Amino acid sequence: MQDLLSVVTLGSIYLLFALGMSLTWGTIDILNFGHGAIFMFSSFTAYLVLQQTELGLPLIVLLGLVVGALMSLLIQVLAFEQIIKRAKDKRTAEMQILIGGIGVAIIPLAIAQHHTKSNPFGFSSSTFTVDTWTMGDLRITNIAALSIVVALVLWVAAAVWLRRSRQGLALRSIGVDAETAALMGIDRRKMALVTMAVSGGMAGLSGVLFTFGLGAITAESGDTLLVKAFACIILGGVGSMLGVAFGAFFLAAAETVVLTQTSGSWVEAVSFGLIFLVLLFRPSGVFGRADVRRT
Amino acid sequence: MIWNARRGGRRKIAVAAIATGVLLSVAACGGSDAPASGEGLPDEIKLVSVNPTTGVVAFAGASANKGYELAVKEINESDLLGGSKIKLEFKDTKSEPQTAASALTSAITDRDVAAVFGSVSSTEAVAMSPLAQKRGMPIIYTQAGSDGVVVGDYTYRATPLMSSYYPIISRFIKEQGYKSVGVMYTSVTPTLQEIGQKTYPQLAKELGFEITKSIATSATTQDFAAPISQLLASKPDVVATLQVGASNPTVMTQLRQAGYQGKVLGNSGASAGNLKPAGKAGDGMVWPVDFNYQQNAESSQKFVAAYRAEYGEVPLNYAAEAYDAAYFLARSMAAADSTDREAIKDAMKEEAAKTFDGALGKDLKWENGTLQVPGVMVEYTTEGEKLLYEGAGE
Numbered sequence: 105m106q107d108l109l110s111v112v113t114l115g116s117i118y119l120l121f122a123l124g125m126s127l128t129w130g131t132i133d134i135l136n137f138g139h140g141a142i143f144m145f146s147s148f149t150a151y152l153v154l155q156q157t158e159l160g161l162p163l164i165v166l167l168g169l170v171v172g173a174l175m176s177l178l179i180q181v182l183a184f185e186q187i188i189k190r191a192k193d194k195r196t197a198e199m200q201i202l203i204g205g206i207g208v209a210i211i212p213l214a215i216a217q218h219h220t221k222s223n224p225f226g227f228s229s230s231t232f233t234v235d236t237w238t239m240g241d242l243r244i245t246n247i248a249a250l251s252i253v254v255a256l257v258l259w260v261a262a263a264v265w266l267r268r269s270r271q272g273l274a275l276r277s278i279g280v281d282a283e284t285a286a287l288m289g290i291d292r293r294k295m296a297l298v299t300m301a302v303s304g305g306m307a308g309l310s311g312v313l314f315t316f317g318l319g320a321i322t323a324e325s326g327d328t329l330l331v332k333a334f335a336c337i338i339l340g341g342v343g344s345m346l347g348v349a350f351g352a353f354f355l356a357a358a359e360t361v362v363l364t365q366t367s368g369s370w371v372e373a374v375s376f377g378l379i380f381l382v383l384l385f386r387p388s389g390v391f392g393r394a395d396v397r398r399t
Numbered sequence: 400m401i402w403n404a405r406r407g408g409r410r411k412i413a414v415a416a417i418a419t420g421v422l423l424s425v426a427a428c429g430g431s432d433a434p435a436s437g438e439g440l441p442d443e444i445k446l447v448s449v450n451p452t453t454g455v456v457a458f459a460g461a462s463a464n465k466g467y468e469l470a471v472k473e474i475n476e477s478d479l480l481g482g483s484k485i486k487l488e489f490k491d492t493k494s495e496p497q498t499a500a501s502a503l504t505s506a507i508t509d510r511d512v513a514a515v516f517g518s519v520s521s522t523e524a525v526a527m528s529p530l531a532q533k534r535g536m537p538i539i540y541t542q543a544g545s546d547g548v549v550v551g552d553y554t555y556r557a558t559p560l561m562s563s564y565y566p567i568i569s570r571f572i573k574e575q576g577y578k579s580v581g582v583m584y585t586s587v588t589p590t591l592q593e594i595g596q597k598t599y600p601q602l603a604k605e606l607g608f609e610i611t612k613s614i615a616t617s618a619t620t621q622d623f624a625a626p627i628s629q630l631l632a633s634k635p636d637v638v639a640t641l642q643v644g645a646s647n648p649t650v651m652t653q654l655r656q657a658g659y660q661g662k663v664l665g666n667s668g669a670s671a672g673n674l675k676p677a678g679k680a681g682d683g684m685v686w687p688v689d690f691n692y693q694q695n696a697e698s699s700q701k702f703v704a705a706y707r708a709e710y711g712e713v714p715l716n717y718a719a720e721a722y723d724a725a726y727f728l729a730r731s732m733a734a735a736d737s738t739d740r741e742a743i744k745d746a747m748k749e750e751a752a753k754t755f756d757g758a759l760g761k762d763l764k765w766e767n768g769t770l771q772v773p774g775v776m777v778e779y780t781t782e783g784e785k786l787l788y789e790g791a792g793e
Contacts, residue, residue, distance in 0.1 A: 106632075110625035117622070214453065221458040222494075224645040226676030236656050245656050248624075318621060319652025320676035322645040324455055328619045360625045363616065369586035371617035 105242055107360060113248045115356035116255035117317070120310035122333035122348050123259055124303030130343030131266075131279040132296045133198060137205030138179050139307050139333070140326025145212035146172040146308030147315045148323070151225045161232040165312055172308020173301040175212070180300040183208050185293070194282075209326075216323035226320035227312075234316060247316045254313065258306065263345035275299060279343060339379045341392020350390055355379070440483040444738055445509070446471075446728070447488045448516040449502045449527065454494025458644075458671055459519040459717045463541050464489055466721030466758075467516055469709050474729045481733070492523050499523035500530060507534045513738035514538065514728055517554075519717060521545035521588075528554050537743045539728055541720035544590045549768035553744050555751065556769045557724035559689050561590050561666065564774030565598050567687045567790060568664060571776055572606055572637075575662065579609040581635030583626055583650070584642070586615040591641040591666060599639060611635040616642070623653050631657055639664035647684070648677035655680040662778075671715050674779050685778045685787065690716040690759050693786040694775050702758035719758035723770070726757060 121143060128134040146168040153159065153167060183204045191197035235246050266272035275295050277285040286292055314329075315321050336355055340347025358375040366374075382390060448467050450460035471487045474480060490506075492499035499518050506512045507530065515531065517540035518524050524543035531538040532551040539555045540548055549556050572580075580603070584595025595613065603610050611633035614626045627650070630638060640650045640663055647669040654663060660683075667688035674681035692703045692713040702722055706714040714722075727750060732738065735746035751765035759772045773790035 106628045107625055110622075110628060113624065114622050217453055217455075217457060221461055222455050222645075223458050223672055224648050224676050226648060226678075228676055228678035234652075234656065236658065238658075243657060318649040319678075319680065320645070320648040321621075322455075325621060328621060332619070359620075363620065364614070364625050364629045369615055369617060372619060 107364060109242060109244060111353065111357045111360045112252055113244070113317075114360065115353035116252040117310065117314055118329070118332055118336055118352035118356055119259060119349055120251065120255040120306060120313065121329050122336045122352055123255075123262060123345075124306035124310075125333050126337045126340075126343070126345070126348040127262060127306075128299055128303045129337065131275045132292075132299050133194070133201075133279065133282075134180075134184055134296070134300070135198070135202050135205070136176075136179070136184075136300075136303065137202055137330065138209040139205075139303070140328075140330035141209035141212045142172050142175045142179075142304050142307040142326075143311040143314075143329065144216060144321065144323060144326035145175060145311075147311035147321060148212075148216045148219075148225065150312055150315075151227065152219075154227055154229045158229065158231050160230065161316070164227065164230060164232070164316075165309060168308035168312035169305045170308070172311065173305040176300045176304020176307070177297060179205070179208050179304075180297060184300075185296075213323055213327075220323060222323060224320035224322045226315055226318075228319075230316075232316070245317070247313060251313045251317060254309065258309075259345065259349055262302075266345065271295070271298075335376060335379055337389075339382060339389055341386075341389025344389065344391040347389050347391035439736055440480055440732065441738060442483060444480065444483055444485045444513050444732065445488065445511045446485055446514055446516065447490055447502070447506045447512055449490045449492055449499055449506065449523075450516065450518050451494040451499075451520060451523070452489070452491045454492075456494050456520045459542060460492070460494075462671065462715045462717035463516075463519050463721040465706075465710060466541075466714070466718030467725050469706060469718070470722045470725030470729070472709070473705065474725070479729055479733055485729070492518055492520070494520060494523075496520075496523045496526040500526040503527045503530050503536070503538075507531075507536050512536075513732065513740065514743055516540075516721065516724060516728075517543065517548075519543060521548065524548040535740050535744070537728070537731075537740055537747060539724045541717060541724055546589070552748060552768075553740075554768060555724075555727070555747060555765070557727060558720045559770055559772045559774070561687075562593055562598055563771060564689060565594055565666075565687050566602060567774050567776055567788075568685075569602060569606060570788065571685060572602070572608065572664075575637070577608055577636040579611045579635045580637050580639050580664070581611050581630040581633050582613045582639045582641070583623070583630055584613075584615055584640070585618075585620075585646070587618040587643060591643070591668075594666065595639075595641050608636075616646075620646075621649065623650050624657070627653050627657050627659075631659055637661055637664060641666050642668060644668040644671065644673040647673050648675070648681060651677045651684060652680045667716065669779060670777075670784065671717070679781055682780050683778070685776060687774045687776050688716055689772045689774055690714075690719040691775045691777050691784060691786050693784075694760065694789055696756065696761040698756035699758055699760055714758075720770075723755075723757035723759050723763070727751075727755075730755075 125139045149171045150164050150167045184201050187200045187204050188197050274290045336351030340351035359371050362371045362374045451457050452461045471485045475484045490502035506515050514537040517527050517538045519542035521543045524540050525547040528550045532553050537553050541558045582595050582599050585591050612630050663684045665684045665686040731746040731750045735742040754762045754764045764771050775789045776787040778785045
């Protein structure tokens, strides 16, 4: 049971991180490879603030959210919008956005690496204390419980918003056919900015919770999660909210089982091998659709 | 030892390919015109430190450069080189093997460069060593503990292999009366893997304790809750964790969250301030290391005082190793009375046959191109590192 709890906790972190990426990729066609840098830098900013003043969990979470959202907006306005304006076609724009995201991510990474000398950083000076709750043989920290709740609530909220709200419908229509959506009066730029802000906020939030949960992260931690989130989205199916959750918990389960039952050196090989096998039979992902691919 | 976290077979092949490519390009450039042997030392001797000061192992590279800088300053102020002055240049590898190989290539083709201080990163060092050996460039590394670094008479490593001094932990295990150990090690790095897979089983055999569980973690493991849960379920008296630097605060935090309050047997990757983010949870980790600023040797304390005066802080092991590496090279150049690379190589061989007192301790000796030291045992507390004992202590 403890292992199952570990899977749920780890899966929640993957979900929280991947949810924002999935949202932008599945709707406004932006595969943001700067997502890992946003995740890290939000946490890094909170760390810097904590060096100057004591803060509790709510304010640190808020700080992570705001920094993440602002960074994401900046990337959208300064980089991705410029790429889209200048690209000769959609496919070129997608490729350039991918490369642009990698390029943009180097800046916050370099700042954090320079400041920390690549040493880990954490929130040990925060007033928030991570406590462990014991229920029989089961142990869970308050921050792990919070991460699970936040991930599930945000996932449900994002799925419901996309399916039920007018704005969600508008966003999905952009994902299906941006030009037709524009002809129907949908403001693509405004929707893209909102989506990027939400996505960045999620990255910032997950960065803060992840740092609290692990005690410390490094400037490079976001890169490791980026690859895993990418795998989660592909496995579940691009644009599918159900798919990204499936991918996150599937990957967490595969990693935990392999790590605890075999040698750790097989974790990536087995986990990603399983994903590859699934994709052989379901190329568009477990919950992805080959024709209309949005949510 | 320093390793890049994302290392694997493909990366090694890539590194080998880079090294081979650069090697071929250097070979095509023709030989350098190094100063001839027997002409005496020039007024200015150019040395290059090819180390990462940005990127994932910047903390070690930057610290090593401070050690080189301090030693060069002292050497230039002394009469060791008969009035010749060392000019030390720094090249940042950005923690990238290809950049390291490229910087070394530039140094090799610069006829004024007498020798190079090689990278602390094993990944970078294995890309550099074949070049240095093939093209006859004397190179001294610190850290870089993997195979393929010391590959011939031009290559030296002024850091002992961890497996050579790690067994001093035996005394601690005996004193604490541990009868069982749970081991968790990273499979990313050959050195830590060796400690987990070979050194601990060997110690268990010698000291008669049981290894209740041995778990390997992967390169991308960031959450250790599941392996820790498995480890503690085997009910060991003490936990041993062998992780790269950045993972140590997480492991300590999650061990405490899982209810484990005892000591933790670690490795020197936890030093250099890496445990600080863990706060009080980091208290109680112990590890053997090749240097600690509190060690007693007179030569070590002389170095510590000079370092404090220069930088206003206590030195890390990376700086101490670099300091000794610089002096080793300076003594060799003085003995060669030349900056001819081959003459330096011959002099280094003779110098390596002698013992010396340095920052790392007293009566230090070289074995197969790698420095040997007895090591010290330290314990982490939030107030700072506490020196437990020096050497085997017996």
